Amino acid sequence: MPIMMYRQALNLAMREEMRRDPNVYVIGEEVAEYQGAYRVTEGLLQEFGEKRVVDTPISEEVIAGIGVGSAMVGLRPVVEMMTINFAILALDQIVNHGAKLRYMSGGQLSIPMVIRAPQGAGMQLGAQHSQNLESWFMHVPGLKVVAASNPYDAKGLLKSAIRDNNPVIFLEHEMLYTTKGEVPEDDYTVPLGVADVKREGRDVTIITYLRMVGPVMAAAEALAAEGIEVEVIDLRSLRPLDIETITDSVKKTHRAVVVEEDWPTCGAGAEIMARLQETAFDYFDAPIYRVSSEDVPMPYSKNLERSAIPDEAKIINAVKCTIGRECKLPIRRSTEDIMKLTD
Amino acid sequence: MPIMMYRQALNLAMREEMRRDPNVYVIGEEVAEYQGAYRVTEGLLQEFGEKRVVDTPISEEVIAGIGVGSAMVGLRPVVEMMTINFAILALDQIVNHGAKLRYMSGGQLSIPMVIRAPQGAGMQLGAQHSQNLESWFMHVPGLKVVAASNPYDAKGLLKSAIRDNNPVIFLEHEMLYTTKGEVPEDDYTVPLGVADVKREGRDVTIITYLRMVGPVMAAAEALAAEGIEVEVIDLRSLRPLDIETITDSVKKTHRAVVVEEDWPTCGAGAEIMARLQETAFDYFDAPIYRVSSEDVPMPYSKNLERSAIPDEAKIINAVKCTIGRECKLPIRRSTEDIMKLTD
Amino acid sequence: MNKAELIGMYRQMVLIRKFEDQAGESYKLGKIGGFLHLYVGQEAVGVGFISALRPDDYVIGAYREHGQAIARGVSPRRVMAELYGKKTGVSSGKGGSMHMFDVERHFMGGHGIVGGGMPLAAGMGFAINYRDGDQVVVCFFGDGAVNEGAFHESLNIASLWGLPVIYVCENNLYGMGTAINRASAVPEVFRRAQCYDIDVESVDGMDLLAVRETADRAIRIARKEHRPRFVEATTYRFRGHSMADPGQYRTKEEIADYEKRDPIVKMRAYLIENGFFTDADVEAIDKEVDAEVADAVKFADESPEPSREDLFADVYA
Amino acid sequence: MNKAELIGMYRQMVLIRKFEDQAGESYKLGKIGGFLHLYVGQEAVGVGFISALRPDDYVIGAYREHGQAIARGVSPRRVMAELYGKKTGVSSGKGGSMHMFDVERHFMGGHGIVGGGMPLAAGMGFAINYRDGDQVVVCFFGDGAVNEGAFHESLNIASLWGLPVIYVCENNLYGMGTAINRASAVPEVFRRAQCYDIDVESVDGMDLLAVRETADRAIRIARKEHRPRFVEATTYRFRGHSMADPGQYRTKEEIADYEKRDPIVKMRAYLIENGFFTDADVEAIDKEVDAEVADAVKFADESPEPSREDLFADVYA
Numbered sequence A, B: 001m002p003i004m005m006y007r008q009a010l011n012l013a014m015r016e017e018m019r020r021d022p023n024v025y026v027i028g029e030e031v032a033e034y035q036g037a038y039r040v041t042e043g044l045l046q047e048f049g050e051k052r053v054v055d056t057p058i059s060e061e062v063i064a065g066i067g068v069g070s071a072m073v074g075l076r077p078v079v080e081m082m083t084i085n086f087a088i089l090a091l092d093q094i095v096n097h098g099a100k101l102r103y104m105s106g107g108q109l110s111i112p113m114v115i116r117a118p119q120g121a122g123m124q125l126g127a128q129h130s131q132n133l134e135s136w137f138m139h140v141p142g143l144k145v146v147a148a149s150n151p152y153d154a155k156g157l158l159k160s161a162i163r164d165n166n167p168v169i170f171l172e173h174e175m176l177y178t179t180k181g182e183v184p185e186d187d188y189t190v191p192l193g194v195a196d197v198k199r200e201g202r203d204v205t206i207i208t209y210l211r212m213v214g215p216v217m218a219a220a221e222a223l224a225a226e227g228i229e230v231e232v233i234d235l236r237s238l239r240p241l242d243i244e245t246i247t248d249s250v251k252k253t254h255r256a257v258v259v260e261e262d263w264p265t266c267g268a269g270a271e272i273m274a275r276l277q278e279t280a281f282d283y284f285d286a287p288i289y290r291v292s293s294e295d296v297p298m299p300y301s302k303n304l305e306r307s308a309i310p311d312e313a314k315i316i317n318a319v320k321c322t323i324g325r326e327c328k329l330p331i332r333r334s335t336e337d338i339m340k341l342t343d
Numbered sequence C, D: 001m002n003k004a005e006l007i008g009m010y011r012q013m014v015l016i017r018k019f020e021d022q023a024g025e026s027y028k029l030g031k032i033g034g035f036l037h038l039y040v041g042q043e044a045v046g047v048g049f050i051s052a053l054r055p056d057d058y059v060i061g062a063y064r065e066h067g068q069a070i071a072r073g074v075s076p077r078r079v080m081a082e083l084y085g086k087k088t089g090v091s092s093g094k095g096g097s098m099h100m101f102d103v104e105r106h107f108m109g110g111h112g113i114v115g116g117g118m119p120l121a122a123g124m125g126f127a128i129n130y131r132d133g134d135q136v137v138v139c140f141f142g143d144g145a146v147n148e149g150a151f152h153e154s155l156n157i158a159s160l161w162g163l164p165v166i167y168v169c170e171n172n173l174y175g176m177g178t179a180i181n182r183a184s185a186v187p188e189v190f191r192r193a194q195c196y197d198i199d200v201e202s203v204d205g206m207d208l209l210a211v212r213e214t215a216d217r218a219i220r221i222a223r224k225e226h227r228p229r230f231v232e233a234t235t236y237r238f239r240g241h242s243m244a245d246p247g248q249y250r251t252k253e254e255i256a257d258y259e260k261r262d263p264i265v266k267m268r269a270y271l272i273e274n275g276f277f278t279d280a281d282v283e284a285i286d287k288e289v290d291a292e293v294a295d296a297v298k299f300a301d302e303s304p305e306p307s308r309e310d311l312f313a314d315v316y317a
Ligand SMILES: Cc1ncc(C[n+]2csc(CCOP(=O)(O)OP(=O)(O)O)c2C)c(N)n1
Pocket: B029, B058, B060, B082, B086, B089, C064, C112, C113, C114, C141, C142, C143, C144, C145, C146, C172, C174, C175, C176, C241
């Protein structure tokens, strides 16, 4: 099987879908002539021309509006937001319009739109350029939310997202773009709503997604060396959640850790913890530990950024807490403690 | 003690703080000449003049920006968003700027700003005008989030919010504006971060806030008649959370129900459930049940809107599930089941 | 235009007027909930533009759109049923006053976020060009929407890309309680559009025939040359912003002056003077329309409410 | 202006140029992370405007702001230390290249969201009027920011309320890789501001003295008459958008042409021709500035990193 980079897999998914369906087009800032700020759309202009690969002004709200409006009349836009942080300027079109038009019209409309964007930290981009917004989108009925952790899923999930008849928020991560993996050349898809058990284990279930899958797998390896068998679940879809797979796993392991790069409060981790104690309350032998970024705006300085984000060591620590081994608590500084540090 | 309406209590809080501190001013759409879309700012123009009570164009992003920018140089804006739904257009100024400027500047700046807005459903305003966004704001470090359920707290909390040196999102509810209660005339405040135990009880703890406090109290009464003693906690502050008070209560009752008007996914309820199983895992005799609005855009039709929102009956049902009495499950249709209903 | 067309347009204005007056009554009776924004006084703008469109063109409005839906041929029954929150409503009772959709008739809503329809209109215009179509989009919005960022971003991109969208600002002088000169640095709305190199036109929105003439011209050019047009139609709403509006911000004199310029009265006078019809015809139309509105109310009243199951339908496709 | 002032401004441009070149080098060495947007080529705009301000006036920039911070008198040491992510940086290492703040000097950042500083500038202008002050705010942004809704909402309110803000668009012809004519329906940026009835002016941003003259005039009027001004300074960035920019979108010829108009070379020629200084002075200044930049690097290099505790400080006041 050919090996390719995450961003090439995304690129291939768009190419294949654009070849398949003339209604699919790509739009965003710097997606065409510049070949994409992160080169995800590289070469699309050359293959499909400027009508289907569209550079825009820096006008996020209308970029999303073009997507929603053109989807109202049957096109299938793939909208790139240069980073998810800028999508905040487009939320009215995405949330107040894209997510609600089908329902408000009594089912007359559907909005087959994908909004793709990298999110997250790791490049020292500072507070305004390092956010994770999955929980905001997960909160909203009418949207679907997807997050690919590797090239294979990136291609398969993006193809499913493009074929889906609903607005899908497709989350990528800048730190993943150049990571490599096997990607079949054939026309496969990865269904939305199905998690991937990346590693089986009997002792603890770790539930994670997107950029955190890497450190989680590394932690699982390290723990295996200590005889601790971790089951790792890559959610892949955040809305809908594959609650069955997660539930079945914790019913087996009786212990869970959720790992997210996002801030903790009202995040995806919180939702998973809530869901699990609705579906598997009686099965837990220990509390679910939540490994998230520290509850602060992302700092620029490299060492501060590093220490703000979950890493292998923090994940190992959380697993050990869950199984009652020696560990450092709290897992993270609480919001309330951070607030006490005021002058 | 004088009896007044919720909106009059808010109005009084602004008056007192504007008299106290010339840096406090009120700005928003229709807050001055029109006397406020919901009459919360009634009479302020007459008392303080157009310099301190400022009508704006319909430009939410710059309205919030005026707030943040003027707070950067020491004013204390009280910004009214006509409803929270329109604040979505201002999120970049609130979240990317207001919430982060102190941190990004290494502590040089502080943003003593209040953003007030009604949120929620109940008036048949439809999907674009009935949203609850507390979880989006709770997610963001740098912000504080407050929600007053009654006139006394409305006045006391708003005064604390205005005196706070951070950006505070102050959530109100259209259905509460004309509700009445006792409000002292003296200059009292209700501190941020302190929940209110509105009713003591040994059997179950119900954690709620804002508009849901009413139906929760009614449910508690009804349950008392059946010999079920419910402890009711009105959070009042959502960020920070008064986790001690909640934890102490569930350590006593061993059972909890969270009630929110918002959608469930990644909501305040999810966060509380996550926090509680971090702080009180061993104390629970039953899963925490989550009573939220159905996971759909808010419909216009009166009967649909009613059946989408939590009410006394749903709360009673959830309490009964928690204590093992006969009850209807699931509490709510799951996101995944709703998604299956597609053509 | 021939006699039939002229009378047809007049009749539409009468229908909208009577429909809206009835909606106001039904609201007071508690049959309608939420916000209700009536189109009374502005009928000539919606009728003038929409009557000039082809069936395959698109119309998108804001939250003051009942009249525009009716002008587009949506049955008053289904519009009234929507206001009553019934399953037979155009949006199955889920949209309400602010969210009327009839996609078959290319009536694309019904949008409650001020300015929110303008990017959507650009998106529909983009799709038309993408498919080398020759339809146009007519997008209605108010003078208050002009100060939203969406206005700016939409007009720039529509001009830059040559989108066949006619942006029609219904300038009724107030955004809720705020007079335009208190909200806009430049109260002449059409000037706000000129800095995008979009051809603009200002028209008396109380004069149906003037509006129609402007509409024909704007639509012809947008269709042929694939570029946007901007029209400012000066008009006035005879009722409050919504049923909740205390209405302190306008003088009785001002309202009275504008009522003298009632677009229906003006068109009626024109038709009679030019011998297109007689007072008898006027009465006949009034009767007909009264019956049509009464029928709409009956239909709405007797229609079934949506069921609990409907609550969960159509969240996802 | 007297000789000292003229030479001072020249020296500032040289300092910014050398500082930025050094920053680029340090970036390649991995001493600086994140995005790095250099001001090389645009020095005359920042120096021309900021040199005309009073200490109590306010300056706010975007993410290409190192040069503006230095022009405002922020020590190169602390700017470099910020780039190095050190605790001694102007923003304590938490802001980085895009978020330089020196509130004592009324340098209000450092903002990474395109157009995001414009509403903040309006807010500061509002506060000045609220307090009956006579300061002004200078707000820098690029040609790409002109198409954001924030531009529109800010200019309308600044004009409507008479806010003492000078909005300075540094038109370097590109927003990242997008030439202005591919992004703006009207490429003459100043025309985009006219529909708010704001007085506009266009100036050659490669000519320090012309910029300074424009700045003096704009600032005087904004201060005296409490109203906004809009200035389009046409300029050019000699380097890529950021260090990551492949830079395929500009021809070598175009870049070479603009390099011929280097604002530093131009000002140096002026000073020599007019006998304000000699080649020897030029060398002396270069030496001095080289030493200052070297000192800034040394300071940054030797400064301590922030500690784990700093991670949690200053989230809340
Ligand atoms: C983004 C947003 N802000 C505020 C509101 C509240 N609101 C509803 S209508 C309105 C006034 C709009 O005036 P205009 O655009 O002139 O339309 P008109 O009502 O006169 O037809 C306002 C402020 C809203 N619905 N959406």
